[in-house]
Amino acid sequence: xxxxxxxxxFEKLGMKYPIIQGGMAWAGTGHLAGSVxxxxxxxxxxxxxxxxxxxxxxxxxxxxxxxxxxGVNVMLLSRHIREVFDVIIEEGVKVVATGAGxxxxxxxxxxxxxxxxxxxxxxxxxxxMMEKKGVDAVVAEGMESGGHIGxxxxxxxxxxxxxxxxxxxxxxxxxxxxxxxxxxxxxxxxGVQMGxxxxxxxxxxxxxxxxxxxxxxxxxxxxxxxEIMGNRARxxxxxxxxxxxxxxRIEIQKPKxxxxxxxxxxxxxxxxxxxxxxxxxxxFMAGQISGLITELKPVAxxxxxxWSQAEDLLN
Ligand SMILES: Cc1cc2nc3c(=O)[nH]c(=O)nc-3n(C[C@H](O)[C@H](O)[C@H](O)COP(=O)(O)O)c2cc1C
Numbered sequence: 001x002x003x004x005x006x007x008x009x010f011e012k013l014g015m016k017y018p019i020i021q022g023g024m025a026w027a028g029t030g031h032l033a034g035s036v037x038x039x040x041x042x043x044x045x046x047x048x049x050x051x052x053x054x055x056x057x058x059x060x061x062x063x064x065x066x067x068x069x070x071g072v073n074v075m076l077l078s079r080h081i082r083e084v085f086d087v088i089i090e091e092g093v094k095v096v097a098t099g100a101g102x103x104x105x106x107x108x109x110x111x112x113x114x115x116x117x118x119x120x121x122x123x124x125x126x127x128x129m130m131e132k133k134g135v136d137a138v139v140a141e142g143m144e145s146g147g148h149i150g151x152x153x154x155x156x157x158x159x160x161x162x163x164x165x166x167x168x169x170x171x172x173x174x175x176x177x178x179x180x181x182x183x184x185x186x187x188x189x190x191g192v193q194m195g196x197x198x199x200x201x202x203x204x205x206x207x208x209x210x211x212x213x214x215x216x217x218x219x220x221x222x223x224x225x226x227e228i229m230g231n232r233a234r235x236x237x238x239x240x241x242x243x244x245x246x247x248x249r250i251e252i253q254k255p256k257x258x259x260x261x262x263x264x265x266x267x268x269x270x271x272x273x274x275x276x277x278x279x280x281x282x283x284f285m286a287g288q289i290s291g292l293i294t295e296l297k298p299v300a301x302x303x304x305x306x307w308s309q310a311e312d313l314l315n
Pocket of ligand 1: 175196286289
């Protein structure tokens with residue numbers, strides 16, 4: 001390989017490609033994450049609001065398909081977080097990725113168990129703060145992404161974060177093939193993270209309705225929920241998500257729902273999309289790059305095709 005993986009982080013994790021499958025609540029199952037790691041990327045199990053037992057079960061499912069390292073993405077706002085960390089440590093997981101919330105209180109403990117900590121950040125300020133707290137890398141995620149998002153684009157965020165910190169920066173948001181990977185490297189990223197591309201993989205366990213919706217989606221087929229109520233998330237346009245946005249505008253005068261109601265809404269609607277394929281009440285979280293994805297592929301092909309195209313362009 002002429003474009004060397006110079007970053008020790010990836011070497012330590014035994015990765016063949018500098019490509020991470022981003023943790024996705026409900027959608028990032030042990031089987032998907034294990035398959036990505038087995039094929040040479042880094043798979044990450046998305047745990048969302050899951051209880052510790054379910055997290056352990058999915059870690060075991062990942063181990064059924066690989067003996068390579070994989071990660072677990074934790075939801076720091078979950079009320080089960082302490083038990084989830086206990087399971088991660090007991091099971092010898094190698095990487096903890098964090099989405100919402102501040103991982104600082106746990107970094108020292110995780111490092112004492114040789115676990116890399118890689119938070120997802122939407123801004124330069126948070127990247128610098130995380131570096132100061134001692135994380136091993138950051139994922140700079142643009143608002144093109146599926147799921148919960150910040151407000152900057154990948155194109156603007158990544159180079160600014162690269163200039164601001166000395167730890168490896170992994171680019172996420174709107175990357176679906178080797179052109180996106182090469183562009184991210186040109187912006188200074190050391191690796192990339194993809195979510196939506198892996199939803200439409202053979203090993204993805206999301207409902208067929210979800211996979212088909214990603215494959216069929218065009219460039220303008222996502223929208224952002226939560227612009228008014230908070231918790232902005234990018235989802236595919238469905239009758240439900242369009243109504244949600246309309247409803248948000250109407251309900252702006254009413255008091256904001258409490259945390260339990262938001263957890264029920266988010267956790268429940270994503271589960272209904274991923275597990276049940278429910279087009280009426282499910283939230284099909286997916287990114288703007290859905291329009292580029294036109295077929296289901298095995299994860300090994302996604303990794304190989306993406307990296308070989310990137311390498312050609314970078315060379
Ligand atoms: C269905 C879905 C669920 C997601 N859930 C999470 C999550 O629980 N935690 C998190 O940090 N990121 C989550 N993400 C973001 C991904 O990890 C990843 O950063 C993002 O998908 C990258 O952008 P892309 O979709 O354009 O590839 C989710 C994304 C999707 C599509």
